[in-house]
Amino acid sequence: MNHATRRRLAPLEPVRPVTRWLLGVAFFILFFVVWAAFTLGGFVSPTFLASPVAMAHEGWLLFTEFGFLHDIGMTVWRVLGGFVLAAIVAVPLGIAMGAHKGVEAFLEPFVSFCRYLPASAFIPLLILWAGLGELQKLLVIFIGSVFQIILMVAVTVGNARKDLVEAAYTLGASANGIVRRVLIPGAAPDIAETLRLVLGWAWTYVIVAELIGSSSGIGHMITDSQALLNTGQIIFGIIVIGLIGLVSDALFKWANRRLFAWSAL
Secondary structure, X not given: OOHHHHHHOOOOOOOOHHHHHHXXXXXHHHHHHHHHHHHHOOOOOOOOOOXXXXXXXXXXXXXXXXXXXXXXXXXXXXXXXXXXXXXXXHHHHHHHHHHOHHHHHHHHHHHHHHHOOOHHHHHHXXXXXXXXXXXXXXXXXXXXXXXXXXXXXXXHHHOOOHHHHHHHHHOOOOHXXXXXXXXXXXXXXXXXXXXXXXXXXXXXXXXXXXXXXXXXXXXXXXXXXXXXXXXXXXXXXXXXXXXXXXXXXXXXXXXXXXXXXXXXX
């Protein structure tokens, strides 16, 4: 093994952007090849796993005959609505917890307790309180996201560099000035990264919300397809969720790089 090969295989050795892109695409190609070999080769019954060809055909039917675009739009609206509500509540609370130890002592036990409660466990109560409409689905996503964001933001703000805080005090900054001029700007890139990660989790909550008492959305389509044993539509719905997630993640990364370009310096 030559020196160049050993260097490429070394731990934490970065790869070129083009190489990273090619390797990522190669895995997807390998995945589909193995999937096609098992299904088209007759090793797996179509009842349990549709082939890529059957999945693509069912996906075409979903768009052309069953109004799947409407389902996608409803799911995206629910994810964004619940996530934005959670961020509006959680980010200020997280900043307050990270900046003020008294607030942290008051809120942290309750927030930590709630963080371990699965959002799906609240669905029966939310149906009683909010019915089967959009509010119930938004609240499931809100509950699943808000406590995670609060704690992660609090940790990020609390890890601020103490030398910067002391320097600001030396220059005459007030307590509120420390929060506004030191803690929040310093934590902003990591807060944005926290929101990006939690947005991915919000997609798991919306599908759970749509599996029960919903008349639209990707989760509703998956439930109907399961009743009909149509694994092609189920797999297509799952893939669409993954693709939307990749797009939203890429947009979040792009926005973070534009807003906080200075953090990479």
